[in-house]
Amino acid sequence: MKHTLAAFALMLVAVGLFAVSAKVVDADGPATVRLKSGKSEPVSIGKSYNTGDSIRTGKNGLVELSQEGLTIRVGPSTVFTLLEKELGGKPKGVLAVTLGSVKVKYDRLTGSEPLIQSVGCIAGVRGTELTVWAGTDGASQFIVDSGLVSVEAFGKTVELGPDESVVVLNGEQPGDKFTVHRDQIDHSKWDAGRVEALLADPLVALAGMRERLAYYAANISEYSTRYRDVNSRLKAERERAVKVGEEKGSDAVKEYEREFVTPLVLENASLVLNYRYFGLAALSMRRFVGSRMYLMLKVKFAATPEDLVWTLFAEQFAAFVAEFEKTIMPVLVDADF
Amino acid sequence: MKPIATRVASALAILIVLASCSTLQRMSDEKGAAWVAQQLNEGKAAELAAISSSPFLLDGEIIALPEDTTAFWNGLVKAGLKLDTELSRALPVGPDTWREFGSTRDVQVFFGKYVAEGARLFELSTANGRRVLVLYRSSWGSRKLYGFKGPY
Numbered sequence: 390m391k392h393t394l395a396a397f398a399l400m401l402v403a404v405g406l407f408a409v410s411a412k413v414v415d416a417d418g419p420a421t422v423r424l425k426s427g428k429s430e431p432v433s434i435g436k437s438y439n440t441g442d443s444i445r446t447g448k449n450g451l452v453e454l455s456q457e458g459l460t461i462r463v464g465p466s467t468v469f470t471l472l473e474k475e476l477g478g479k480p481k482g483v484l485a486v487t488l489g490s491v492k493v494k495y496d497r498l499t500g501s502e503p504l505i506q507s508v509g510c511i512a513g514v515r516g517t518e519l520t521v522w523a524g525t526d527g528a529s530q531f532i533v534d535s536g537l538v539s540v541e542a543f544g545k546t547v548e549l550g551p552d553e554s555v556v557v558l559n560g561e562q563p564g565d566k567f568t569v570h571r572d573q574i575d576h577s578k579w580d581a582g583r584v585e586a587l588l589a590d591p592l593v594a595l596a597g598m599r600e601r602l603a604y605y606a607a608n609i610s611e612y613s614t615r616y617r618d619v620n621s622r623l624k625a626e627r628e629r630a631v632k633v634g635e636e637k638g639s640d641a642v643k644e645y646e647r648e649f650v651t652p653l654v655l656e657n658a659s660l661v662l663n664y665r666y667f668g669l670a671a672l673s674m675r676r677f678v679g680s681r682m683y684l685m686l687k688v689k690f691a692a693t694p695e696d697l698v699w700t701l702f703a704e705q706f707a708a709f710v711a712e713f714e715k716t717i718m719p720v721l722v723d724a725d726f
Numbered sequence: 727m728k729p730i731a732t733r734v735a736s737a738l739a740i741l742i743v744l745a746s747c748s749t750l751q752r753m754s755d756e757k758g759a760a761w762v763a764q765q766l767n768e769g770k771a772a773e774l775a776a777i778s779s780s781p782f783l784l785d786g787e788i789i790a791l792p793e794d795t796t797a798f799w800n801g802l803v804k805a806g807l808k809l810d811t812e813l814s815r816a817l818p819v820g821p822d823t824w825r826e827f828g829s830t831r832d833v834q835v836f837f838g839k840y841v842a843e844g845a846r847l848f849e850l851s852t853a854n855g856r857r858v859l860v861l862y863r864s865s866w867g868s869r870k871l872y873g874f875k876g877p878y
Contacts, residue, residue, distance in 0.1 A: 427839070448793065466793070680787040681794055687784070688801025694877065710786065710830060718831050726788070726835040 409482040409503070410437040411454040411461060411471060418465070419447030427724040440482075441669070443470040446489065456482075458497040464490035464576065467523075468677050472506070474666040475659040483511075485670065486523045487677045490576040494518045495536070505531075508674045509559040509601055510542035519549075522576050524583030525685075526594040527559030527601070527678040532569050543604070559678070560600030584685075591686050591702050598679055599709050605671035606716035612664035613720065616657060623653040668720035675713055679706075755816035758862050758869070759848040763809035771799035774871065783836050783861065783873030786828030798874075807877070808853040815849035819861070823847055826859055827875050841872045852877045 413434050420432040425441025432444060432452055444452055445468050452463040463469045467489025473480055482503030484493065493505060495517055505512045505521055507529030512521075517536020523529050531540050532554045540547045540555050545562035547555045554569040587594045626649045634642035683706055690699035765773045775796040781788045782795040789795050817823070824837035826847060845863040852858060858876035862869070 445791065468791075676788065676790045680784075680789055681791075683787050684784055684789060684794055684798055684801075688798060688805065691802055691805030691807055714830050721831075723835050723839065726832065726839060 409456070409471065409473060409480075410439045411456040411459075412437040413452060414455045414460075415453035416451065418450035420450040420452045420463075421445050425724065427726070438471060440471050440473045443468060443673075445469075456503070457501075458495060458499045459502070460494045460496060462492040462494075464492070467491060468673070470669070470673060472666055472669060473662060474504075475663050476504075478659075480659075480662065483666070485673065486521045486529070487673045488523050488525070488681075490520060490522050492518075492520045505538075506670065507531075507557070508670075508678055509561070509597070510540055510557040510563060512538050512540045514538050520574070522579055524580050525678070525681060526583045526587035527598055527674065527682075528556060528583050528586075529559075530554060530556045530579065532574060558597055559594070559674075560597030587682060588685065588689060591682065591698065592705065594682060595702060595705050595709065598674065598682070599705075599712065601674060602671060602709065602712055602717070605667045605674075606712070608667040609664045609671075609716060609720055612660050612667070616660040616664065619653055619657050619660060623650065623657060626650050626653060664720050668717055669725065671713065671717045672721060672725055675717075679709065682706075752816070754864065755846055755848065756813050758846065758864050759813040759816065759850055759860070760811040761869070762848070762860055762862065762871070763811040763850055766799075766802060767808050767811075769803045771796070771803040774799040777869045778871045779840060781836070781840060782871070783827060783833065783840075783875075785875050786830055786833050788832055788836055809858065810851040810853070812851075813848060814851055814857065815847075817847050819845040819847055827873060836873075842870070845870075845872060 413432055413436050416432050416434050421429050421444075422432050422438055423429045423443045423445065425439070438444070438454070444454075444463055446452055446463055446465055448465055450463075450465050450467075454461040454463065461469075461484065468487040469489070469491055470485040470487065472483040472485050474483055475481070481501070483506050484491070484503050485506045487508055493514070495502060495514070498515075502514055505514060505519075507521055507523045508527045509529055512531055515537045517538055518534040519536070519538055520532040520534070521529060522532075531538055531549060533549045533551055535551050538549045540549060540557065540563050542557050543562045547563040547566050549555060549566055552568055553566050555563050555566045557563045630642055630645050630650055633645045686699060686702050690696050693699070762774070775792075778792075778795045778799070780792040780795060781790050782798075783789070784798060789798065819837065819841055824834045827833045827837075841861060842863055844865060845861055848860045848862055850858050850860065856877035858874065858878075860871065861873035862871055864870075
């Protein structure tokens with residue numbers, strides 16, 4: 390409990406240090422925002438949302454956000470979250486598309502373009518305009534209008550140029566890129582195909598999700614271990630700072646803290662930011678892919694619960710939930726639910 | 727000092743009030759459970775969706791989008807699930823009721839955060855003898871469904 394509270398406090402510090410906001414410039418149809426505090430409210434034009442806030446549009450909902458040098462168009466039936474992670478010693482914004490479609494347009498380059506994340510992969514962009522689709526089964530598709538995009542998953546990167554696209558199935562490396570024709574761009578049609586694929590072979594979709602969960606869990610484990618290590622060093626340095634104060638006075642303490650304590654505090658904040666980032670990404674996958682997958686399969690087999698596919702799915706889903714409970718839950722706080 | 731007859735009368739009055747409360751609660755539970763069963767049996771998925779909370783708890787999973795909860799009720803109706811309108815069990819939602827739905831933190835937090843005080847847990851039987859759990863609350867004529875588990 391103490392550990393969770395300390396982590397939560399540090400998370401707030403981390404978010405406070407690195408927060409990136411996006412302002413709503415247009416909105417139409419049903420759209421709500423789930424704030425990082427856990428509170429939900431309708432999206433309102435002129436309001437800015439920050440790291441951890443998640444926008445959810447209804448069937449005919451549209452939201453346009455503006456960030457420094459960037460326009461984000463959130464399409465219908467979409468779950469879009471503003472996240473952040475530490476990359477190469479610097480905080481980096483992440484635009485997470487868990488479900489639905491988002492179009493991103495860079496009006497000007499700032500040098501700190503956010504990354505774009507779907508359930509199964511992450512993309513770096515350089516002066517571009519692109520569309521991201523996130524499917525019901527956790528698959529995603531990136532379509533580039535202009536500029537360059539690097540899509541990465543499980544160690545493989547695919548570079549996309551204008552009019553190129555790639556599909557990434559959850560838990561797998563990106564597929565081969567292909568040229569996309571403008572008249573082929575239809576998110577609902579694409580997602581209908583993803584639903585069909587999911588219902589045809591739910592065990593494959595579930596296996597992909599478990600694979601991705603293992604990736605999130607491995608990252609959380611790495612950053613949590615480093616956090617614990619830095620935290621114990623921080624504790625020792627703080628104790629030394631007290632001794633320095635007793636021996637050499639308050640100026641010496643300030644000097645000591647600046648040199649030895651503050652860097653560790655910042656390092657810790659970055660580590661918390663990262664393990665929280667992976668935790669929240671995993672939670673998003675569970676809520677908007679896993680739980681929906683469970684619901685669809687439950688309904689499909691409601692009249693035939695003895696069906697072998699459902700029995701196997703339910704068994705493997707229970708294993709997924711147990712893995713989630715063990716590896717992801719420890720870095721989540723109640724406000725995340 | 728009160729005469730014995732007065733004391734007995736007071737005690738009886740308290741017992742009658744308590745019994746009435748318990749009877750009223752039982753009647754309210756039976757009415758609520760029968761209403762849920764009837765809506766499902768008559769294929770009124772829209773009615774059930776309209777009073778379902780968002781998020782909604784399905785077994786151990788939190789369903790975050792209201793359109794998914796609607797899809798769930800439509801799916802149950804389409805699958806032809808029928809419930810016995812007679813209540814098998816009813817209990818108030820207490821600190822440990824979440825365990826009836828699962829043993830995960832998701833379920834525990836859902837109960838603590840989203841299930842309003844005064845909610846009741848109903849157990850009903852399906853036409854083929856299986857069981858379902860319904861998380862239900864009624865207050866001043868308005869109904870709310872927080873979750874559904876089963877059939878199991």
